[in-house]
Amino acid sequence: MAGMTLAQKILSAHAGRQLAVGEMAVIPVDYVLAHDTTTAWAIEPFGRIAQKVFDPSKIFVFFDHAFPAPNLQVAEMHGKIERFCKKQGIKIHHDGVCHQLMAERYTYPNTFLLGADSHTPTGGGMGAMCCGFGSTDAAVAMATGKVWVRVPETIKIELEGKLPLEVYPKDVILAIAKKLSSEGANYKVVEFGGSAISDFDVPSRMTLCNMCAEIGAKTGIVPADARTREYLERQGRFKPFEELRSDSDAAFSEVFRFDISKMEPMLACPPDIDNDVPVSQVEGTPITQVFIGSCTNCRIEDLAVAYRIMKGGKVKEGVKLIITPASREIYESALINGMLLEFSKMGATIAPPGCGACLGRHMGVLGDDDVCVSTSNRNFTGRMGSPKAKIYLASPAVAAASALEGRIADPRKYLKGNGRA
């Protein structure tokens, strides 16, 4: 029998028995995450099967998709969730994107997180198994503490080399999406490895894992290591964890190797995530909006990249630059170190922490003629507003350079050196 994959080990540990790939299992979950849309939808199904949640301390509700409430309908939806959570003793967080807050405050290596949101794989950057589910699964997990899963195959992605200047994890995952396609990892786990991965800090790994949702994966995961420890220590919540790894003879369904030293800044062109090109092919395309935000790319490291490029410059007349930090911690760090003041002086609009413009509900909805460079994760038709608007996905570096020029721009023109892996 072949060795076990990391995902198989985590799921087996939860099931309390050795699971084979392809097997159906019912496993206990360590955390249940839901937000202001998916919780609203979990309340009715929950009520059909239970009175009390299995453990309120393991359930985390976030108001992020539309917070502060942009209209009466959302305010009423929030109210309905607040009444449910109060009755059940569940804490509501409303100071950032759910995935970022989970990573900052709760997620731990080798755990299983059931998240009622497709970008739950973000937490895979911490060596946890974090998978996205719908509201019925969230309701069942809130009631029983368990979920049914099919033990997935794993695709191994090995990253080798060093990132060139002004090329970032977002460019890496867009290059991977181009190669694998938007369904290339359907139902499977993407496990990252290779010599370069140890150079990637946890925020960088979170960007990689976050976008695994866009290639169909059940999740992305980076095995926990010294970098993970470093991140947990920075959050003041380190306790020892086992450095679980896939066995050397584990059977991967596919293995891909990427030399990241040859990579370039990339953009995913509308309307598909796998429609990726190097910046040189779309450079000069006029734009009307830049969005630096989302669980994909608005951590403090991302803001620092954008700041370095924009320092001393101004947002181009006619362009709206919207910066939406992913969490209160990030927002406060950028306040304290002065970046938010500087961005504001450059002409940026600073929005409160949350999902913001990413899903087109408020704080930066696109009109028919808008063309947006966004650091988020989806460029689907109508994602951020009008179905006629165009969305290009890119790194914070490309977004910042484009905000300065009012057109898609190559950040390497502003070479000031990389500040992160």
Added chain:
Amino acid sequence: MRVWKFGNSVNTDLITPGRYNITTDKQALAKIAFIEHRPEFAREVKKGDIIVAGRNFGCGSSRETAVTALSECGLAAIIAPSFARIFYRNAINNGLLLITADEKFLQGIDETHQLEVRGGEIMDLTSGARSPAGVSPMLLALRKYGGILEFLKSHRIDELERIES
């Protein structure tokens, strides 16, 4: 029975766009299915109609409203070469029939065709072509109960490991 034909990678933002996706009323959701992508769909769809789509149907977000909206429209089935993961799970849990079938066979079907699904097979009554119908055993099993919530009213969740279609 009418066939509604869609292309590859129909995503959840096309099915229930984010701006409309702020209601928990199932009937209201049925009215916004494909509201911008194909506005006549919600007006004209009838109970028993079938969607025939391209690869990776339902990709994108976890919003279960995409499954609810299509389910509430009364669709008999959605047939595609492949489905995106969370949409697939949501359909399994809700008992919405998703069928996988050969891509070439599906490409030969247009909206004037009449289909019948019977005995593990899809029959194109117009062209005479046939294809095996792939259905998740978990979906078939849960459909008998009317979805996972109904199943859980009389079973413990651990019994799902042994559920048989």
